[in-house]
Ligand SMILES: Nc1ncnc2c1ncn2[C@@H]1O[C@H](COP(=O)(O)OP(=O)(O)OP(=O)(O)O)[C@@H](O)[C@H]1O
């Protein structure tokens with residue numbers, strides 16, 4: 001089972017879109033795929049037709065169990081989505097209180113990693129969506145994954161915050177047994193502006209080894225797809241943006257794995 | 260002195276852009292204007308040429324003072340920006356630790372309100388930028404302001420999260436002596452998509468009394484303006500997006516105040 005996270009402290013850069021799109025493509029290629037929503041705002045949960053305010057279970061229950069000294073049952077919280085082979089561990093708005101309740105308590109950084117360990121027989125891939133804030137939830141995602149995708153909007157302000165994000169990753173990586181590879185994914189690339197090509201140049205100059213070789217273009221289909229409640233590739237298979245995510249997935253899977 | 264906040268738990272909807280643009284327009288019209296950056300990510304601070312990782316002072320020092328039972332000296336933390344009449348109380352990345360440290364402690368929700376009370380002779384307007392997370396920082400902003408602007412991207416997913424934001428506002432409002440008027444500002448309106456006009460219709464139907472009568476259009480000049488480190492109105496005075504914010508400001512000031 002492979003676990004990837006999509007993280008960036010900057011808001012609105014395409015973290016959720018990246019998880020929804022890659023998740024949809026993985027499921028279409030026959031891989032059993034689980035999406036985990038760690039954002040208290042629950043964008044991914046709402047996108048896939050579930051209510052982040054609703055009932056018990058989901059990710060929050062795992063933290064409640066951990067606070068009582070137990071490992072929660074992740075499988076019990078998994079729900080179906082509208083797409084075959086694609087499942088969801090939904091967020092709850094109550095996740096917003098976690099930092100206040102457990103922020104300084106030992107061992108709360110491994111709740112998600114431990115819960116996912118119980119699912120290795122059931123899923124081939126897990127993609128984790130993060131909130132736009134450095135806190136307990138992002139730390140859990142970074143501790144649970146083997147690779148982190150960092151969507152970065154191709155504009156000037158985004159580059160300033162990225163340095164901090166990359167330093168945060170380096171800090172968290174030091175505490176792990178094995179290094180955590182990070183791939184910067186330039187998103188919302190808009191060739192009509194000066195900002196996009198220029199900030200992409202700066203990005204490649206600053207992080208030559210860690211920036212994806214291509215970009216995800218601005219594509220209005222992504223906004224339309226959220227209406228259908230389906231992953232972008234199911235709603236608009238031929239869209240330019242979806243095609244770019246196919247290329248990204250091919251690069252991430254590497255030459256050995258079949259498409 | 261009038262205090263407005265720009266808040267929404269959803270990321271990337273134009274909270275910072277709204278504060279930078281309205282702040283620039285207020286300063287140009289001769290009003291002494293202070294921008295307060297409560298986002299640990301420090302987008303506004305970085306935009307206006309200051310480093311959110313740098314030294315002491317700024318907003319964080321106010322919380323440290325409060326933790327020691329004192330009211331901090333906000334004036335000491337105020338820095339200049341590149342625009343005349345526009346000042347900044349910068350963010351620090353250390354703000355990300357506040358919820359963990361002080362989240363459950365009494366009285367930490369009024370730190371900003373108390374600090375701003377000491378600045379009424381110096382400024383005519385204060386605009387507060389919020390992080391995309393419901394926590395101590397947003398609570399402080401809502402307790403300190405007399406009006407809250409809620410930028411909402413005109414797309415489907417944004418509407419789902421908005422209901423929660425509006426319920427949060429209603430909850431916080433109950434604890435205040437006087438009601439907190441909220442104005443929903445439709446942003447990133449893109450007439451080329453189906454999503455924008457349709458979600459705007461839904462927005463107006465759901466919140467007829469609280470949605471601004473017009474919209475802020477998608478305008479690539481906003482991204483370009485961040486490169487110049489100047490408020491959008493100083494970098495691109497004739498831009499469509501800036502013109503829309505002029506209209507918003509005129510409506511917010513009301514017929515009595517001069518433009
Ligand atoms: N390549 C793209 N082209 C056009 N629109 C996009 C693209 N990627 C994402 N979007 C749109 O931009 C908005 C922000 O994307 P998304 O919600 O995925 O960002 P996020 O980083 O997850 O935000 P948050 O910080 O709130 O979690 C959404 O409306 C989405 O539909």
Ligand SMILES: Nc1ncnc2c1ncn2[C@@H]1O[C@H](COP(=O)(O)OP(=O)(O)OP(=O)(O)O)[C@@H](O)[C@H]1O
Pocket residue numbers: 009010011012132153155157269270271272273274275276277298302389390391446447448475476477478479481482485500
């Ligand atoms: N009307 C607009 N047209 C085009 N681009 C815009 C518009 N408003 C904002 N943007 C761009 O969208 C991005 C997100 O805007 P901004 O950073 O202001 O959002 P935010 O809500 O403050 O994000 P965060 O949740 O990270 O604080 C920025 O790159 C900004 O330049």
Ligand SMILES: [Mg+2]
Pocket residue numbers: 015016017039043044129130
């Ligand atoms: Mg998201």
Ligand SMILES: [Mg+2]
Pocket residue numbers: 274275276298302303388389
């Ligand atoms: Mg912002």
